[in-house]
Amino acid sequence: xxxxxxxxxxxxxxxxxxxxxxxxxVTGATLHFEANRKRAYQEIDAEAWRxxxxxxxxHLLTHLDHYLELAEKxxxxxxxxxxxxxxxxxxxxxxxxxxxRHGVKRAVKAKSMLxxxxxxxxxxxxxxxxxxxxxxxxxxxxxxxxPPSHIVGPAIHLALSDIQRLFHQRxxxxxxxxxxxxxxxxxxxLREAFLTADLGISGANFLVAETGTLALMENEGNIRxxxxxxxxxxxxxxxxxxxPRFADLALFLPLTARAATGQRLSTYVSLIQGPAxxxxxxxxxxxxxxxxxxxxxxxxxxxxxxxxxCLRCGACLNACPVYRQTGGHPYGYVYSGPIGAxxxxxxxxxxxxxxxxxxxxxxxxxxxxxxxKIPIPKLLLAxxxxxxxxxxxxxxxxxxxxxxxxxxxxxxLYRLLSKALRGFPLPQDLLPLLKAWTEGRGPLxxxxxxxxxxxxxxxx
Amino acid sequence: MRxxxxxxxxxxxxxxxAGVATVxxxxxxxxxxxxxxxxxxxxxxxxxxxxxxxxxxxxxxxLGIFQDAEYVVLPSGSCxxxxxxxxxxxxxxxxxxxxxxxxxxxxxxxxxxVLGVTELGKGLQGKTIAYxxxxxxxxxxxxxxxxxxxxxxxxxxxxxxxxxxxxxGFGGLFSVKLPExxxxxxxxxxxxxxxxxxxxxxxxxxxxxxxxxMGKQGRNMRVVPLATLLWEAYAG
Ligand code: SF4
Numbered sequence: 001x002x003x004x005x006x007x008x009x010x011x012x013x014x015x016x017x018x019x020x021x022x023x024x025x026v027t028g029a030t031l032h033f034e035a036n037r038k039r040a041y042q043e044i045d046a047e048a049w050r051x052x053x054x055x056x057x058x059h060l061l062t063h064l065d066h067y068l069e070l071a072e073k074x075x076x077x078x079x080x081x082x083x084x085x086x087x088x089x090x091x092x093x094x095x096x097x098x099x100x101r102h103g104v105k106r107a108v109k110a111k112s113m114l115x116x117x118x119x120x121x122x123x124x125x126x127x128x129x130x131x132x133x134x135x136x137x138x139x140x141x142x143x144x145x146x147p148p149s150h151i152v153g154p155a156i157h158l159a160l161s162d163i164q165r166l167f168h169q170r171x172x173x174x175x176x177x178x179x180x181x182x183x184x185x186x187x188x189x190l191r192e193a194f195l196t197a198d199l200g201i202s203g204a205n206f207l208v209a210e211t212g213t214l215a216l217m218e219n220e221g222n223i224r225x226x227x228x229x230x231x232x233x234x235x236x237x238x239x240x241x242x243x244p245r246f247a248d249l250a251l252f253l254p255l256t257a258r259a260a261t262g263q264r265l266s267t268y269v270s271l272i273q274g275p276a277x278x279x280x281x282x283x284x285x286x287x288x289x290x291x292x293x294x295x296x297x298x299x300x301x302x303x304x305x306x307x308x309x310c311l312r313c314g315a316c317l318n319a320c321p322v323y324r325q326t327g328g329h330p331y332g333y334v335y336s337g338p339i340g341a342x343x344x345x346x347x348x349x350x351x352x353x354x355x356x357x358x359x360x361x362x363x364x365x366x367x368x369x370x371x372x373k374i375p376i377p378k379l380l381l382a383x384x385x386x387x388x389x390x391x392x393x394x395x396x397x398x399x400x401x402x403x404x405x406x407x408x409x410x411x412x413l414y415r416l417l418s419k420a421l422r423g424f425p426l427p428q429d430l431l432p433l434l435k436a437w438t439e440g441r442g443p444l445x446x447x448x449x450x451x452x453x454x455x456x457x458x459x460x
Numbered sequence: 461m462r463x464x465x466x467x468x469x470x471x472x473x474x475x476x477x478a479g480v481a482t483v484x485x486x487x488x489x490x491x492x493x494x495x496x497x498x499x500x501x502x503x504x505x506x507x508x509x510x511x512x513x514x515x516x517x518x519x520x521x522x523l524g525i526f527q528d529a530e531y532v533v534l535p536s537g538s539c540x541x542x543x544x545x546x547x548x549x550x551x552x553x554x555x556x557x558x559x560x561x562x563x564x565x566x567x568x569x570x571x572x573x574v575l576g577v578t579e580l581g582k583g584l585q586g587k588t589i590a591y592x593x594x595x596x597x598x599x600x601x602x603x604x605x606x607x608x609x610x611x612x613x614x615x616x617x618x619x620x621x622x623x624x625x626x627x628x629g630f631g632g633l634f635s636v637k638l639p640e641x642x643x644x645x646x647x648x649x650x651x652x653x654x655x656x657x658x659x660x661x662x663x664x665x666x667x668x669x670x671x672x673x674m675g676k677q678g679r680n681m682r683v684v685p686l687a688t689l690l691w692e693a694y695a696g
Contacts, residue, residue, distance in 0.1 A: 321627045325645060393511075436636035437639070440639055
């Protein structure tokens, strides 16, 4: 996928101006999810669950080599073919071979952010394979040719009327078709695809090292169908998605569901233990592609590695008042919102994602929501500091900060500025920084006298 | 008891009255108040924007100024958090930073937790108030109940506000780096704001941003720093 993160400020502004409906749709949906999460956290000792989950993940990440080897061994014992892909090119090569070997004509896909990261759909299309996204939201944005706008709810930015219009154009449904009627149309198309596809593609919420078990969570049932009906199943798994023990699922499945949607558990959980055995129904071949794509490098970064705990639950997006205004598209990459702002620089490099660490007010709502306690504000600050050190900050900002520090280090300069602020009216609209402020909020009006002057009167 | 006041640059320039109110209130409660006159800014704007060298110099300066204070009190949640939490990240292993951290409080936090004062007077009897939880006060300092308690006990009614704990979109440099998003966030806050006699918060930055935005929209409402209201609670 093309990375457009550099355009973030412009794109966010443009979207707010030109597509106000997105803001409405995203705000409504995220507030709803956020309220559900809060309620679901209240039912448990959330602090204890989160702390436990954090520790399990930290243990995993600090012993990742061991668990990756173990997972590979267990998967192979179960008859799963294990592949390693360091980057999207390697992942493509692996998939291309599978497609060629099986003469794949049609593939069904279960929603997976990693396959977005790898550009699996464009690859398959280039190979002449017909690809169907089978998660309803993902199917909608596939029809529209858009990237996902949210980790869990890819079509969160669409209003019902957008979908009605889309289906009207594509399938000739009436413009006022009910959500049920629309879902029925999609179901019909997708059912046909499930029954005729030769390849099923998925990601994984978790891969248990101890047992070589893939765990997948969903509410629609399409993941179960994608991974069980076609004769070949390929799962792309980020190397950070492992869990040490099978028993860890007892914590991570319900915690993820609570964080993501406020459910106690998702409607379906699939635990995949290799291809079908003699006399069983199910895929004859299961492939697991373990993908690095920048993760090992991140793991060795002492200031940024904590982001690898991420479960992709999307809770931080739902809690984020910045994300809420625009949805995910302006962020310019697969991962948006608070997690995107700290993950994308790690995966893609800070140079190509520079403005993202600034896509936050540091309000801390993301950290409060995160089921594995990723200190997102702290990571944002670390990336910002790096950006400044690497000279990525714009010249005006550097100048302003240096001037600011200079004034603030000298009480006499500070007092002088304080006098100037009141002495003559500043052309606030002409100064670039002030203009950005005054346009939406009117001119700054200082107190008639600053406190340090009033203090002289209070002293007596 | 002696308190050194850190008034912070934004309040000094834009909410000087809140500083006066803080002094009057603390004195009325029997506390001696110092105002070290060399103080300027805690360095938060530079720190948050990633300019840590600049922030570090300002932090070191502040450490020197408040070295001998018994307590340091700020009428601002985010500056208090900067001193209390982030100086430790900026100057790891610095003993002075740790000592300053331990003796630093946001005003309402100081009143309730250190002085044990939960009732100031009945000066706000019958007033309705909308309280905006500044993010750093709320999530970094854990100041949530203290201001509400003090306001309620002085007779004020805190109106329910669905967005009370949501960020207003100020965020320091964020407000000028991403002005459109910042304003959209303010608009969401304002659109859900109940009709109250006053809107208040611990943070000057949030108030400046919200007041400005409301002014642009022609919405008139009294917007005052918490310190001012707390003084009114006491003095009537
Ligand atoms: S950072 Fe935390 S809250 Fe956000 S998607 Fe990852 S696990 Fe969920």
